[in-house]
Amino acid sequence: MTEEIVVIPGDGIGTEVIPEAQRVLETVIDVEFVEADAGDAVKEQTGEALPQETYDLAASADATLFGAAGETAADVILPLREAVDSFVNIRPAKAYPGVDALRPETDLVFLRENTEGVYSGHEDRLSDDLSTLTRVVTTSASERLAEFACEYVGDRDVNGVTVAHKANVMRETDGRFRDAVVAVAADNGVEVDEVLMDAFATRVCLDPTQFDVIVCPNLAGDVLSDLAAGLVGGLGLLPSANVGPDRALFEPVHGTAPDIAGQGVANPAATILSAAMLLEYLGYDAESKAVHEAVEGVLSDGPRTADLGGDASTTEVTDAIIDRL
Ligand code: NAI
Ligand code: MG
Numbered sequence: 001m002t003e004e005i006v007v008i009p010g011d012g013i014g015t016e017v018i019p020e021a022q023r024v025l026e027t028v029i030d031v032e033f034v035e036a037d038a039g040d041a042v043k044e045q046t047g048e049a050l051p052q053e054t055y056d057l058a059a060s061a062d063a064t065l066f067g068a069a070g071e072t073a074a075d076v077i078l079p080l081r082e083a084v085d086s087f088v089n090i091r092p093a094k095a096y097p098g099v100d101a102l103r104p105e106t107d108l109v110f111l112r113e114n115t116e117g118v119y120s121g122h123e124d125r126l127s128d129d130l131s132t133l134t135r136v137v138t139t140s141a142s143e144r145l146a147e148f149a150c151e152y153v154g155d156r157d158v159n160g161v162t163v164a165h166k167a168n169v170m171r172e173t174d175g176r177f178r179d180a181v182v183a184v185a186a187d188n189g190v191e192v193d194e195v196l197m198d199a200f201a202t203r204v205c206l207d208p209t210q211f212d213v214i215v216c217p218n219l220a221g222d223v224l225s226d227l228a229a230g231l232v233g234g235l236g237l238l239p240s241a242n243v244g245p246d247r248a249l250f251e252p253v254h255g256t257a258p259d260i261a262g263q264g265v266a267n268p269a270a271t272i273l274s275a276a277m278l279l280e281y282l283g284y285d286a287e288s289k290a291v292h293e294a295v296e297g298v299l300s301d302g303p304r305t306a307d308l309g310g311d312a313s314t315t316e317v318t319d320a321i322i323d324r325l
Contacts, residue, residue, distance in 0.1 A: 029287055059247075201227060
C-alpha cells in the first residue's frame with residue numbers, strides 16, 4: 001500500500017531538513033508526498049501564513065511532517081496542531097552514544113498538554129500600561145493527556161509518570177491540572193510523582209535519571225523540553241509528535257535556525273527522528289526501529305554536522321543514514 005504523507009517544509013532550515021526526511025521515508029516505505037506551503041515566505045506572497053488548503057490537508061491526512069516556520073511560527077503551528085486535534089505533544093529527549101552531551105545519561109519523554117494553558121490565545125491589551133493573558137485549564141483536556149500518559153507508560157519499561165506543575169502558586173489552574181493527572185493515574189494503577197516545575201528544572205540538570213516520562217502543562221513542556229535539549233547535545237536532536245485521536249503531525253522541536261539557514265549544514269537528525277515517530281504511528285514498527293538505529297549509528301560513528309562538532313553537510317549525514325538502511 002502506498003502511504004500518503006503531507007509535508008510542510010516551511011521556512012529556513014525547515015526547507016533543508018524536510019527533503020532529507022523524505023529521502024529516508026522513501027528508503028523504507030512505499031510513500032507519496034503531498035507538499036504544502038506555510039510560513040513567512042508564503043505569507044509574503046499571499047498575505048496568509050497558513051493557507052486554508054494546507055490546513056485542510058493536515059486536517060484530513062493520517063500523518064503530516066512539518067519543518068519550521070519563522071516569525072509566523074505561532075500563526076502556523078498552533079492552528080496546525082488544532083487541525084489534527086492534537087491533545088498531546090510527545091517530546092523525547094535522549095542522549096546518544098558518541099554525542100558530546102552535558103548529561104549523557106539523559107533519557108526522558110515529555111508529554112506536553114497541547115491545546116490550552118497560557119497558549120490559549122486569549123491575550124488582551126487593556127491600556128497603554130496593561131496587557132493580560134487568560135490561562136485556560138480544563139479537567140477534560142488534562143484527563144485526556146493523563147489517559148494518554150497512562151497508556152504510553154504501559155507500553156514502556158518505566159515505573160510511572162512525573163507530573164510537573166506549579167500548583168503551589170497557580171492553585172486553581174495548575175491545581176486542576178495536577179488533580180486530574182493524579183486521579184487518572186490512580187484509576188489506571190500508574191504510579192505518579194509530583195514535582196514543582198522550577199525544582200524540576202534544577203533536578204533534571206543535576207540528575208536526569210530521576211525522571212522518565214514527564215507530564216506537564218503547555219508552556220512548561222515547551223520550556224523544559226528545550227532545557228532537556230541542552231542536556232543531550234542541542235536542538236538538532238529533538239523530534240516531536242503532535243498526536244490527536246485520528247491523525248498526527250510530526251515536527252522537529254527546533255525552529256528555522258536563521259543563523260545557519262541556507263548553508264546546508266543543519267543537523268537533519270531531529271527531523272529524521274520525527275519521521276521515525278511518524279512511521280511508528282502509522283504502524284511501521286520495524287521500519288521506525290531501523291531508522292532510529294541508523295540515526296543512532298551515524299550519531300555515534302559520524303559523519304556529524306557542525307552543531308555536534310563535525311564538518312559534514314546535511315546531505316552527507318542523511319546519505320550516511322540511508323547507507324545504513
Ligand atoms: P531555533 O531552534 O531556530 O535555533 C536555536 C539555535 O539552535 C540556533 O543557534 C540554531 O542554529 C540551532 N539549531 C536549531 N536547529 C538546528 C539544527 N537542526 N541543526 C543545527 N543547529 C540547530 O530557535 P530560535 O533561533 O529561537 O528561532 C528562530 C526562528 O524559528 C524564530 O523565527 C522562531 O519564531 C522560529 N521557531 C519556529 C518553531 C516552529 O516552527 N515550530 C519553533 C521554534 C522557533
Ligand atoms: Mg519551543
